[in-house]
Amino acid sequence: MKVYKIVVTGPFNAGKTAFIRAVSDIDMVTTERRISDPQVAVTVKPETTVAMDYGQKRLGDVLLHLYGTPGQMRFEFMWPILAKEMDAFVLLVDSTDRASFMDAKQVIRLFRKQAKVPYVVAANKQDRSVALSPAEIRRLLSLSENIAVVPCVAQDRASALNVLEHLCQLLA
Numbered sequence: 001m002k003v004y005k006i007v008v009t010g011p012f013n014a015g016k017t018a019f020i021r022a023v024s025d026i027d028m029v030t031t032e033r034r035i036s037d038p039q040v041a042v043t044v045k046p047e048t049t050v051a052m053d054y055g056q057k058r059l060g061d062v063l064l065h066l067y068g069t070p071g072q073m074r075f076e077f078m079w080p081i082l083a084k085e086m087d088a089f090v091l092l093v094d095s096t097d098r099a100s101f102m103d104a105k106q107v108i109r110l111f112r113k114q115a116k117v118p119y120v121v122a123a124n125k126q127d128r129s130v131a132l133s134p135a136e137i138r139r140l141l142s143l144s145e146n147i148a149v150v151p152c153v154a155q156d157r158a159s160a161l162n163v164l165e166h167l168c169q170l171l172a
């Protein structure tokens with residue numbers, strides 16, 4: 001059995017926790033806490049990841065340990081801890097939230113700095129009519145053609161699995 005450590009990262013509210021919940025073979029571990037800012041809690045969502053998510057996915061003879069990061073910059077101190085000895089990462093973006101793309105670029109930069117490992121970009125929330133296409137996301141994030149931008153609906157198991165299958169192709 002080949003075992004890999006995969007980090008699932010991306011900006012606040014991108015769908016990282018939903019992704020791991022949908023795809024994990026085991027009940028995932030979360031560290032979600034209530035959002036203290038009432039404005040964000042009401043208009044965006046009630047809870048956010050403060051330390052990490054954890055799940056597992058087996059694909060044939062490959063076992064993926066999935067570590068989800070917090071998205072909020074104030075929990076950025078967790079990123080290098082989670083990135084330690086990672087084999088690859090998934091960068092999730094909310095395809096409906098252009099304003100988050102600056103953060104997405106920053107997240108890619110920081111994770112690439114930790115280790116030169118392969119990654120795929122998941123263009124999440126493709127079920128929403130206002131979602132930007134993977135091609136538009138590639139352009140806005142200035143990604144080269146050799147980086148896969150995979151359309152995704154994180155809550156959908158098959159869709160999340162498809163992202164991991166793309167990633168697996170990049171693992172040695």
Ligand SMILES: Nc1nc2c(ncn2[C@@H]2O[C@H](COP(=O)(O)OP(=O)(O)OP(=O)(O)O)[C@@H](O)[C@H]2O)c(=O)[nH]1
Pocket residue numbers: 010011012013014015016017018019044045047048049050069070071072124125126127128152153154155
């Ligand atoms: N329509 C739609 N909503 C989604 C999708 N994925 C996640 N969501 C919703 O988007 C919101 C954020 O999802 P989370 O999984 O909490 O996102 P996160 O990236 O873990 O967020 P933080 O940990 O706070 O950074 C939730 O309300 C989800 O239900 C998707 O593919 N489509």
Ligand SMILES: [Mg+2]
Pocket residue numbers: 016017018048049068069070071
């Ligand atoms: Mg989360």
